[in-house]
Amino acid sequence: MQDTRILVVDDHRDNVAIIRDFLAARGYQVAVAHSGEEALRQYDETEPSLVLLDVMMPDLNGWEVCEAIKQRARGSHDVRVIMVTALGEWDDKREALRTGADDYVTKPLDLVDLGERVERNLAIVREGR
Amino acid sequence: MAAGIILTDAVDHARGELALPAGWSLERRDSADLIAAIDGLPNVRAVLVTSDDPTAQRAAVEHAHRRGVPVVMACADSADRRRAVELGADEWYRAPAGPDEISWRLQAATGRMAPAGASLANRVRRDSYEDMLFDALTGLPTIPVMIERTRADFKAHSELIVLYLHFVRYSKIEEIYGWEKLDDVLETTATAVREYLDSHRLRATRMMVSYANDDDFIFFHVPSPESGGEPERALTDLTGRVRDFVIGKLEEVHGEEVAALVDVYVGSAHAYYDPKIRLERLIYRAIREAANDARSVEERERRSKVADLRQTLRDGAVYVDYHPIVRTDTGEVFGYEALARGEMRGLRSPEVMFEVAAEADLVWELSRLCRTRAIEGMATRLKPDELLFMNVDPHDFADPLLEGIPVPDPQRVVIEITERTAIRDYPAMRARLTRFRERGFRVAVDDAGAGYAGLGSIANLEPDFIKLDISLISLIDTNFLKQNLVETLVKFANEHGAMVIAEGVERHEELEVLKRLGVHLVQGFLLHAGAPPEGIRLFPNEDVAAPDRRARP
Numbered sequence: 001m002q003d004t005r006i007l008v009v010d011d012h013r014d015n016v017a018i019i020r021d022f023l024a025a026r027g028y029q030v031a032v033a034h035s036g037e038e039a040l041r042q043y044d045e046t047e048p049s050l051v052l053l054d055v056m057m058p059d060l061n062g063w064e065v066c067e068a069i070k071q072r073a074r075g076s077h078d079v080r081v082i083m084v085t086a087l088g089e090w091d092d093k094r095e096a097l098r099t100g101a102d103d104y105v106t107k108p109l110d111l112v113d114l115g116e117r118v119e120r121n122l123a124i125v126r127e128g129r
Numbered sequence: 130m131a132a133g134i135i136l137t138d139a140v141d142h143a144r145g146e147l148a149l150p151a152g153w154s155l156e157r158r159d160s161a162d163l164i165a166a167i168d169g170l171p172n173v174r175a176v177l178v179t180s181d182d183p184t185a186q187r188a189a190v191e192h193a194h195r196r197g198v199p200v201v202m203a204c205a206d207s208a209d210r211r212r213a214v215e216l217g218a219d220e221w222y223r224a225p226a227g228p229d230e231i232s233w234r235l236q237a238a239t240g241r242m243a244p245a246g247a248s249l250a251n252r253v254r255r256d257s258y259e260d261m262l263f264d265a266l267t268g269l270p271t272i273p274v275m276i277e278r279t280r281a282d283f284k285a286h287s288e289l290i291v292l293y294l295h296f297v298r299y300s301k302i303e304e305i306y307g308w309e310k311l312d313d314v315l316e317t318t319a320t321a322v323r324e325y326l327d328s329h330r331l332r333a334t335r336m337m338v339s340y341a342n343d344d345d346f347i348f349f350h351v352p353s354p355e356s357g358g359e360p361e362r363a364l365t366d367l368t369g370r371v372r373d374f375v376i377g378k379l380e381e382v383h384g385e386e387v388a389a390l391v392d393v394y395v396g397s398a399h400a401y402y403d404p405k406i407r408l409e410r411l412i413y414r415a416i417r418e419a420a421n422d423a424r425s426v427e428e429r430e431r432r433s434k435v436a437d438l439r440q441t442l443r444d445g446a447v448y449v450d451y452h453p454i455v456r457t458d459t460g461e462v463f464g465y466e467a468l469a470r471g472e473m474r475g476l477r478s479p480e481v482m483f484e485v486a487a488e489a490d491l492v493w494e495l496s497r498l499c500r501t502r503a504i505e506g507m508a509t510r511l512k513p514d515e516l517l518f519m520n521v522d523p524h525d526f527a528d529p530l531l532e533g534i535p536v537p538d539p540q541r542v543v544i545e546i547t548e549r550t551a552i553r554d555y556p557a558m559r560a561r562l563t564r565f566r567e568r569g570f571r572v573a574v575d576d577a578g579a580g581y582a583g584l585g586s587i588a589n590l591e592p593d594f595i596k597l598d599i600s601l602i603s604l605i606d607t608n609f610l611k612q613n614l615v616e617t618l619v620k621f622a623n624e625h626g627a628m629v630i631a632e633g634v635e636r637h638e639e640l641e642v643l644k645r646l647g648v649h650l651v652q653g654f655l656l657h658a659g660a661p662p663e664g665i666r667l668f669p670n671e672d673v674a675a676p677d678r679r680a681r682p
Binding site for chain 1: 223227309312578583600601607608609610611613614617
């Protein structure tokens with residue numbers, strides 16, 4: 001778990017801080033980004049196994065970032081993307097799926113739920129699928 | 130690794146806590162002495178700057194980079210961070226930060242700085258330059274690189290042959306399989322092309338390949354001097370061989386179904402060296418010529434496919450595959466989806482056959498033939514209580530002959546309409562469906578979840594069946610989003626008195642999840658095989674349904 005890297009992307013710094021602290025306390029290495037552009041840069045640098053991605057951001061939105069990340073990851077390493085969204089509607093989920101997302105959590109965040117989702121997605125990465 | 134030093138001006142770090150590589154140590158200097166230490170100490174591996182004085186920050190970055198040492202900056206606010214970017218700091222973190230975060234930043238920065246002496250800025254520039262010259266997906270050089278590499282040979286041998294591989298995909302491939310599949314297919318094409326070049330060194334001549342970004346590939350071939358120029362016939366042979374090799378590879382890697390949805394056409398052109406004309410211009414002209422040649426090959430092939438289709442319609446040369454749809458609760462066959470295929474080789478794939486028909490404006494004729502064949506087969510292929518699922522294209526609804534199709538017992542026929550193509554006029558569609566319903570037909574919405582229609586518009590059609598698109602099913606066992614979407618649809622269907630059919634079920638894990646989510650019916654290759662792999666029972670309560678795989682007459 002020491003070398004499991006997670007990238008947390010959200011333009012709200014408070015959200016990022018909460019999620020980062022929560023995940024760091026569970027022993028993950030956490031990188032953060034506060035915009036879509038920064039997320040892609042951080043992604044390239046840290047090659048995380050998991051990305052927590054906010055949908056609503058000012059520059060690139062979460063869909064675009066997710067698509068870009070999934071494109072980059074192809075052939076190099078497996079990355080799971082969990083979308084963090086205030087929206088829970090069918091169309092949004094389908095959009096998330098179209099961009100290659102693997103899971104989602106809705107706001108307001110339930111940290112226990114988040115922790116479980118993170119773990120079950122990482123378990124799949126570890127199994128090498 | 131030799132002992133290393135990390136220099137810092139930080140006052141407040143609990144030094145012991147930073148996770149540093151074995152043998153490395155952290156040395157603290159006051160801001161005033163930091164620069165001298167950067168310049169003077171041996172084995173400095175990184176500099177950690179926490180000062181918020183811009184002058185001190187700048188000096189640290191400049192001196193460190195001069196020695197090829199990476200800099201990590203602590204940033205108290207966004208102004209600091211902007212400065213870190215502007216100064217070219219290799220890493221930064223938002224202060225205050227825990228020891229983990231700082232250690233990680235340090236590791237990231239030192240890890241990247243591996244080539245001694247090269248500053249990160251230079252490295253990044255070089256990387257992105259290389260990226261521009263080599264296509265990221267295919268790993269092939271771009272045309273400017275090819276021209277540079279060919280220049281000398283072309284001048285020496287005064288002849289260059291350009292082959293242009295025109296990659297054509299039927300629009301369905303992305304719709305059905307998604308862009309990942311298309312990328313995979315392109316990657317396979319590129320690999321096949323490279324493999325061909327490696328294994329077929331053409332009489333010690335030079336041959337190179339490049340990617341034109343437009344899904345097409347370009348080969349440069351400088352014939353050997355002894356060959357005295359490549360005769361036209363040999364060239365035609367070569368284009369044919371390249372094509373066959375690539376198509377063979379695509380079938381091998383992705384299967385016939387996918388390979389049928391792409392085609393490659395190869396054209397060629399000669400360029401002769403002329404010192405009076407700029408070399409680039411000669412080469413680009415040849416590329417254009419070869420591309421035109423490839424397109425005219427494509428034209429010819431398309432015309433011959435249209436001719437094949439007309440022949441098919443005259444002879445009624447389509448056959449029907451009946452794909453079983455199986456109940457998840459009992460494992461019994463519930464019905465079959467009829468899928469028509471052309472008997473002629475190039476029209477085997479239904480997608481291709483219908484795309485050719487659309488080009489030639491023969492969709493109605495082809496659809497009628499396919500429907501007739503599908504219904505004819507009911508008597509012999511289906512048991513009396515089994516349903517026939519039949520695709521009806523939105524265009525078909527405009528066919529005046531559609532509503533009159535003679536069907537012995539319409540109660541056993543389910544009309545599948547796709548959600549993929551947007552239904553523009555819902556009231557008109559509902560009215561048509563009502564007329565069919567009055568005759569006893571049932572209705573399925575096909576490819577649900579693939580198109581852009583939301584749940585509301587699915588409800589609007591009042592379907593008896595909702596067929597989930599393959600994109601929702603494949604690998605559903607590892608994708609929780611898909612599971613959630615399917616769950617939503619099952620709930621929705623149960624509320625509306627409809628049944629859900631999952632299409633494209635290929636793996637046991639998928640089947641298990643679908644059963645758990647309450648999906649009523651399943652369809653896919655997993656259900657096709659005469660018997661499941663030994664030791665596995667698809668449905669515990671039932672001797673496994675063993676429908677015939679192919680219904681070819």
